[in-house]
Amino acid sequence: MxxxxxxxxxxxxxxxxxxxxxxxxxxxxxxxxxxxxxxxxxxxxxxxxxxxxxxxxxxxxxxxxxxxxxxxxxxxxxxxxEEYPSDELPEVVEHEPGGSSEVHEALEQALRELPERMRAAIVLRYYEDMTEPEIAKTLGISVGTVKSTVSRAMAKLRAALGLPS
Missing domain, CATH: 1.10.1740.10 (RNA polymerase sigma factor, region 2, helix turn helix motif)
Structure with missing residues (x-):
């Protein structure tokens, strides 16, 4: 059309x-x-x-x-x-300083290090403010899986940021 x-x-x-x-x-x-x-x-x-x-x-x-x-x-x-593990680590990309706080940058880094499903669940839940059923439907997983994925992802983020559980 x-x-x-x-x-x-x-x-x-x-x-x-x-x-x-x-x-x-x-x-x-x-x-x-x-x-x-x-x-x-x-x-x-x-x-x-x-x-x-x-x-x-x-x-x-x-x-x-x-x-x-x-x-x-x-x-x-x-x-x-298509992806296979490698013995060599990729180059670390340095971000130019400016504008963002250290906490924001640390959070962004911690988010990047999460597995993709965990990152998607966190983004949909806390950045897009979607409900657990909406996330489940979007990701094609059960509500229980959304809950456990978000919980595990939050624990990983807290640990990466040095926050108490």
């Missing part, structure tokens, strides 16, 4: 307005800035194709976030078959 010029303008305005916030959510899901950009771009491409069918413009952020989660889950599943 071809977008109308007004639909294209409306989509462009949406991306300009909400893009930075959506990119932050994508970064929380992936843990890597370049992966976040790719994830958001893929989600926005899907959103653009469905633009004329999305009647509730107030639900656009939710639509894009759901697309990002679904795309990210699909990528995990593909990577499980």
């Amino acid at each position: 071809q977008q109308t010029t007004s639909g294209e303008d409306e989509f462009r305005e949406y991306v300009m307005t909400r893009g930075p916030a959506l990119l932050r959510a994508a970064h929380q899901l992936t843990g890597h800035p370049l992966d976040a950009e790719d994830l958001l771009q893929n989600a926005l491409a899907k959103t653009y194709l469905a633009w004329d069918r999305i009647e509730d413009r107030g639900a656009l952020d939710g639509y894009v976030r759901r697309a990002m989660v679904n795309i990210n889950i699909s990528q995990w599943r593909r990577r499980k078959l």
